[in-house]
Amino acid sequence: MAKPKNILFIMFDQLRWDYLGCYGHKHLHTPHIDRLASKGVRFTRAYIQSPICGSSRMSTYTGRYVHSHGASWNFTPLKVGEMTMGDHLRDAGMDAWLVGKTHMEADEEGMARLGLDPDSKIGARVAECGFDIWERDDGMVTKGPDGSFAEGGITNAHNYTNYLKARGYESENPWHDFANSGIDAEGNVLSGWFLKNSTEAANIADEDSETPYMTTRAMEFIEGHDGPWMCHLSYIKPHWPYIVPEPYHDMYGPEHVQGPIRSAAEYDDAHPVLRGMMESPVGKAFSTDKIRNAVIPAYMGLIKQCDDQMGRLFKWLEDTGRMDETMIVLTSDHGDFLGDHWMGEKQFFHDTSTRVPLIVYDPSPKADATRGTVSDALVECIDFAPTFVEVAGGKPASHILEGHSLLPILHGTATEMPRDHVICEYDYAATPLADKLGLNVREAVMFMVADKDWKLIHCEGGFRPILFDLVNDPHELTDLGDRADMAPVIERMYDKLFRWARRTSQRTTRTEEQLIEMRTSTRRRGVIIGVYDENDIPLELSVHYRGRKAKDMKTGRQTEQT
Template structure:
């Protein structure tokens, strides 16, 4: 074992923390991720920065809160000038490559204004969230009356499928994400009634094994040191999976729905609005939830099996001895809990994600197989990677808002953090329109510590509050409880401190400010408030004393002095 020289950053999409056996799922066995946890450290309180793919990922890739980087919704461009993982790591001599999904939208207008051509090296990196691209696959090629959701979605994967005999203009949909009836009709995975059918594809050709192979192909040809972001598409919807996974799980394997009738009868318009979204109404039905859970659990089992393929390869090739491995998710999935689907709210099912970190260095031996309930955020990953690459995250604390986990992995202290913060901007959602909200009002913020979680709504609606110690399932909303007014006040104090942080000043480091003020007055000749020259050391006044000049006071303007 030695200090890691490479980083393998694995992210799943929409993977709940409690659907891994190392996190306590009693029926969904994930031995390969469990094996990694036994070699590393498992984090039990890792919080994302936004319960939506795009903004969550942009926070992970920049090490900054959504409020700071501004990409607050899917396909909102990350503005030109935001430093990303690739920028930081390349400055330290480490390559940074993508295999899979980012959900990054390029700031085309900003690039045009600055004259950056997208086909140039710099332009391509700016347009791809700072990564060099081995293969980008955001895993989405749906098509509606206005065209494709993503013109670049699944292009190489579709080409691969056609080469394997899957004949279609969009095999991503017709085979990888749909079933088939006895008459040869495509049964689209977009319709939840088909979620319990097997996808019409050989398992080895489906998305997760395909992306695993592409990740292995990258590592085989990579010249280090490197960071590889292996970013999986699943278990994100469409909820459908090939055999043998489609038949692995049934109702006897499902976790009970976490929900109460009191929640269903809530008086909170925003919470109720998300329950009444189509996906919420669908997954509130037991028959639909059962179909979806069969596929969701099968997809997760397939992901874990592919981790076995990947980890076996790393061990065989010696990469397990020099590579830091991080496994996480961009957010969870309600799966009908709290009468909601998808991920766009702040319960633990959505905002708490699995995090397993394996550090091969001998210094990490003391923490192998341990767990931590420290308050960790996904913005902590990038400072960790910077430190692994030989940098000093403290010198970037004006840019990176997270904290390195490396000291903790090696037996040191956990990040100093009183609360975690998550944000969601639902300006583009139909709910904002139904509630008649301006985009400025269509935002909400979660602030939480070990004991309490509070949700603030810019719409002016009352906050929501949960007692995480006594109500870990978050079934009782205490946001209107008079007895908990002091708790809400304390949580608002935390939120206000967070909101006042100096997040926009990224062009000059804190270290530079400290250096400037400690050098002493006058080092660059600016002397303010000095009455007599003897008040300062002679070296600071040397440019202003002992000098001679002509007397110009009596001369006519425009003529030489006497």
């Protein structure tokens, strides 16, 4: 084929870039994902646009920076009017379907203001981040004293819940009681929320757990659709709760846990914002060997299960002849600190969190020259949307989409992206850290700008910058932001950040071509400004204003005499 007919866009949740075999993990072997890398291009400098699920995904789905789309934290709605990957692809003649998670929060107020019925086709797409829904499941079926974490219905895990109940998993909440908990000899549920239970086997058959279930649903979608389609297969795992069913629960032990990337000096000399994260409950928890030795083997088991499901999926695609007509893009929405840098979770800018795996398999002959290669080009998650539009045969709307197509690298006509830095943003105005630091909601934001040599982090609120030397300190252990001799580097990186901040990201209703055409077309539409004499300009521009006659009305309207 000259080009792929369909696109399978696979995203894992909270999968670290360095926890795959092809990215160099010492103990975790992922042969199926590694094989995909051998058939495509593996990118080593792919960065997300925000180190948290919701805002990262909204950048991926809109092809725009967080600063542009505004959905800057979890449960922050994506405002009505933002075009998404699905909108761009449908304009190019390709459907966009979802199987799994988006973390999308609909702008219900905006939809009501515009009279958009959420049950209509257009309303449903607006509410679902531009996708048509085969199955949406964000996981996280929780219950606390004040209700659910996703009270507004963002979870949408009804199908999976019903599936488990039909399979005999009898519970008000089988997602928790079976898929994400163990069980003791007396039948007591050992909740996966408690990290001590990470060593337990989840009380569910492997084939019924979340990752195999969603793989099956994706295969059912593909089998029933001829295309052209883009299917976003978006897994919930290896995101916490960190618990996995047999046989994956004991494949790895403390002896397979790699030492943490951290230093005593890094903690002792920490920047105030970074120190606040280190001293958070999750930071303190993952700074202990006890918790790391319990959690990381389960995390590795979850990834191993993911890889096995990729093997199942890829074999099925090959057996059914679909591998040769489908572009496959495999990535993650962010990483997981797992105790590195004295932190847990993901909400900061070390590569542990912001750098993600990215493997792209293009079946077209144009990609033959790059199969099995590795690229260190600076890639951002906003690059997926323009890439997919090009694959669909369309022209990316560059006045809206802020990324760049990956096809030149995939086809061997370029080795770098047309950028010299990457950007990541984090808005923590709604978190306890903002309170702890005494910041108002406008101050509780930070920005990362990085190139291949340096990473600068700017924190609003009057804090000094953080600076890492990525060449001599690739693990980002030494903050150079307070060093006077680093002033030239800091200034240079701020120049890149300011250049990014000055971009015209909100100019989305006119294309670049339209703006260029307008530079010369206005005068040809009868607007004449600054011309003293009609003979000073070409006749054709003033022809409609020459040789005209009119009645003298200076004394007012003449009335008819009777």
